Amino acid sequence: MEEKNLPAVERLIAYETVPGMFLVLSEQLIILTASNAYLKARGLSRAGITGQFVFDIFPPDPAIPYELGFAGSLQEVLSTGKPHQLPLIRQELPDQGNKNYNRQRYWDVTHTPFFNEEGEIQYIVQHCFDVTDLVQAKKGLEQREKERWATEKHLGFLLNAMPQQVWTATADGVINYVNQICCFDFGKNAEELKALGWESFVHPEDLPGCLNAWKKALQTQLEYMVEFRLLMWDGQYKWFLGKAIPLMEEGKLRLWMGTNTNIDHQKSNEQKKDEFLSIASHELKTPLTTIKAFNQLMKRTNDIDKLHGFVEKSASNIFRLEKLISDLLDVTKINAGKMSYTIKEFDFGQMLQESVESVQYTSSNHELILTKIENVLYTGDRFRIEQVLNNFLTNAVKYSPRGGKVLINSKVQLDNIIVSVQDFGIGIASNDLQRLFERYYRVDNSALRFEGLGLGLFISSEILKGHQGSFWLESKLGEGSTFYFRLPLSTTSSLQPIIEKHLFYKDESITVSYNKQYRRLDVDWTGFQSFESVQRGGMLLLEMLRENQCNKILNDNRNVLGTWSEASEWAGEVWFPMIEKAGLEYFAWIYSPSVFSQLSAKKSVDIAVGNVVTQFFTDISFAEDWLNNK
Numbered sequence: 001m002e003e004k005n006l007p008a009v010e011r012l013i014a015y016e017t018v019p020g021m022f023l024v025l026s027e028q029l030i031i032l033t034a035s036n037a038y039l040k041a042r043g044l045s046r047a048g049i050t051g052q053f054v055f056d057i058f059p060p061d062p063a064i065p066y067e068l069g070f071a072g073s074l075q076e077v078l079s080t081g082k083p084h085q086l087p088l089i090r091q092e093l094p095d096q097g098n099k100n101y102n103r104q105r106y107w108d109v110t111h112t113p114f115f116n117e118e119g120e121i122q123y124i125v126q127h128c129f130d131v132t133d134l135v136q137a138k139k140g141l142e143q144r145e146k147e148r149w150a151t152e153k154h155l156g157f158l159l160n161a162m163p164q165q166v167w168t169a170t171a172d173g174v175i176n177y178v179n180q181i182c183c184f185d186f187g188k189n190a191e192e193l194k195a196l197g198w199e200s201f202v203h204p205e206d207l208p209g210c211l212n213a214w215k216k217a218l219q220t221q222l223e224y225m226v227e228f229r230l231l232m233w234d235g236q237y238k239w240f241l242g243k244a245i246p247l248m249e250e251g252k253l254r255l256w257m258g259t260n261t262n263i264d265h266q267k268s269n270e271q272k273k274d275e276f277l278s279i280a281s282h283e284l285k286t287p288l289t290t291i292k293a294f295n296q297l298m299k300r301t302n303d304i305d306k307l308h309g310f311v312e313k314s315a316s317n318i319f320r321l322e323k324l325i326s327d328l329l330d331v332t333k334i335n336a337g338k339m340s341y342t343i344k345e346f347d348f349g350q351m352l353q354e355s356v357e358s359v360q361y362t363s364s365n366h367e368l369i370l371t372k373i374e375n376v377l378y379t380g381d382r383f384r385i386e387q388v389l390n391n392f393l394t395n396a397v398k399y400s401p402r403g404g405k406v407l408i409n410s411k412v413q414l415d416n417i418i419v420s421v422q423d424f425g426i427g428i429a430s431n432d433l434q435r436l437f438e439r440y441y442r443v444d445n446s447a448l449r450f451e452g453l454g455l456g457l458f459i460s461s462e463i464l465k466g467h468q469g470s471f472w473l474e475s476k477l478g479e480g481s482t483f484y485f486r487l488p489l490s491t492t493s494s495l496q497p498i499i500e501k502h503l504f505y506k507d508e509s510i511t512v513s514y515n516k517q518y519r520r521l522d523v524d525w526t527g528f529q530s531f532e533s534v535q536r537g538g539m540l541l542l543e544m545l546r547e548n549q550c551n552k553i554l555n556d557n558r559n560v561l562g563t564w565s566e567a568s569e570w571a572g573e574v575w576f577p578m579i580e581k582a583g584l585e586y587f588a589w590i591y592s593p594s595v596f597s598q599l600s601a602k603k604s605v606d607i608a609v610g611n612v613v614t615q616f617f618t619d620i621s622f623a624e625d626w627l628n629n630k
Contacts, residue, residue: 023035024126025123025125042094091104091107105132162179168257169258178194184233185230206229223245223246327459345378348376348417349373359394378489384467400424416487422480430477433473467487502547505544509533510537514550519551521552522556524556529562529567549583551584554588554623556623562596576610579612
């Protein structure tokens with residue numbers, strides 16, 4: 001080794017004081033010397049490496065590309081005469097704590113040439129920094145960032161999967177996050193909602209209380225809770241329970257985490273319960289007061305004839321009270337799913353005649369006329385069916401306060417027993433028809449004009465559903481009403497459907513054909529419909545629409561009898577979104593002559609989710625013209 005190639009002793013000493021490590025190479029890449037730190041890191045001795053060709057001591061790693069390794073870097077220095085810095089190099093070096101094991105280390109390496117007086121390279125210094133701690137810290141930071149991103153993504157997924165509106169706000173109360181439920185409920189995107197502020201959606205009557213509660217929560221840093229009405233995308237207000245809790249870190253408020261839970265259904269039930277309790281207390285009090293009065297009169301009289309009359313009237317009120325309590329118990333059974341039926345075969349005509357005679361006996365001001373008796377054997381719960389019939393008959397009497405005729409008719413139609421009860425009393429306004437069969441509802445219940453809790457028709461409807469039957473009515477205000485109920489004689493179809501694959505289908509409840517000329521489905525619903533028949537027909541339309549790749553349906557209900565109200569929610573909330581996804585864009589709906597069927601159709605469309613354009617018609621030619629122009 002030529003001494004002239006070595007750096008000056010002073011320079012070597014200076015190198016030892018510089019942070020990092022160094023290796024000195026000749027122009028021929030012979031190792032001249034190395035710093036103590038370098039030797040320690042490599043686990044080598046100075047005598048063992050001095051005078052050796054560098055790549056005999058440190059063979060190139062075949063896994064590292066040439067230009068990224070020591071050889072490429074040194075070649076760059078010899079060619080250009082300029083320093084060259086390598087990318088970070090990962091090496092397996094002896095563990096300082098245990099020489100029998102290697103540890104992975106990261107070095108930052110620079111090769112710097114030094115020149116003699118003639119301008120020739122005298123030696124090359126490999127200057128190295130161990131940056132393992134920095135690299136590991138950076139990796140840890142990157143891992144934490146990945147975990148944070150994954151956590152935020154996971155949290156966002158969970159928040160969007162929640163059925164509640166979820167939001168967060170800064171420590172000073174500014175909304176900075178809303179989940180997708182908020183966007184859906186309000187019909188705005190997240191940025192629009194944050195810009196508008198939550199106050200824009202609160203009902204004006206509820207806003208002052210909400211603002212006061214929120215202001216107090218911000219001041220005290222305690223839980224926020226309030227009930228308020230929020231304006232939904234469809235322009236309707238719904239009740240929500242708003243709740244937010246403060247997130248504290250190291251004693252400092254970082255953010256508010258809030259939810260809005262839809263309680264509109266509970267509020268509606270509370271209102272109905274309050275109305276019911278008000279009516280129930282009045283109705284139960286009336287016969288009790290009367291019974292008490294007659295008991296006091298009985299104590300004061302010795303007249304046998306008067307006493308007999310008081311006992312009769314007291315007994316009548318006891319019967320009335322017993323009926324009210326019985327209705328309440330039936331509603332409780334229905335709500336608990338415990339309404340049981342004793343199914344036996346009985347003579348339906350005989351039951352009808354006995355029921356009419358029984359009600360006639362207690363209704364001296366009315367003439368109950370049985371216009372037609374259908375003598376047929378029916379299998380069901382005679383007591384419960386008689387309960388339905390008695391309710392219909394007593395309603396007809398009740399809502400005809402001036403007396404008069406009540407006409408009762410029965411017939412077998414399309415394998416169903418149909419019973420109608422017609423009165424000529426006060427009638428029912430059109431806006432009250434849909435609500436008539438709802439629980440606890442009575443026409444003009446605010447005036448309490450007629451006795452009864454409004455439970456009878458609800459109980460009747462549940463009994464009929466338990467027998468796969470249905471009910472409906474026709475009425476005109478001031479002219480009277482006709483109540484109908486239907487009981488199927490058979491729950492299975494006796495007719496085999498006619499099918500031409502994807503082009504035509506016909507059974508006893510629906511006929512569907514593909515109109516090739518106008519690229520639409522023509523649908524004719526026939527007879528009495530149930531939830532099962534509506535669902536079955538709806539899924540058939542879905543399949544045929546998809547197979548024929550059309551986007552229009554002519555939906556003819558002119559031959560529909562009775563009502564299909566139990567399927568209206570399914571049609572609006574489930575079927576319409578499904579068939580829109582299958583390609584439906586335009587739906588022409590021709591009304592049934594049945595008012596209840598019309599109301600069922602309107603309800604389906606009112607609650608329908610999606611963008612299908614639906615138009616109602618009474619004339620099929622107008623419906624066809626409308627569709628053909630689409």
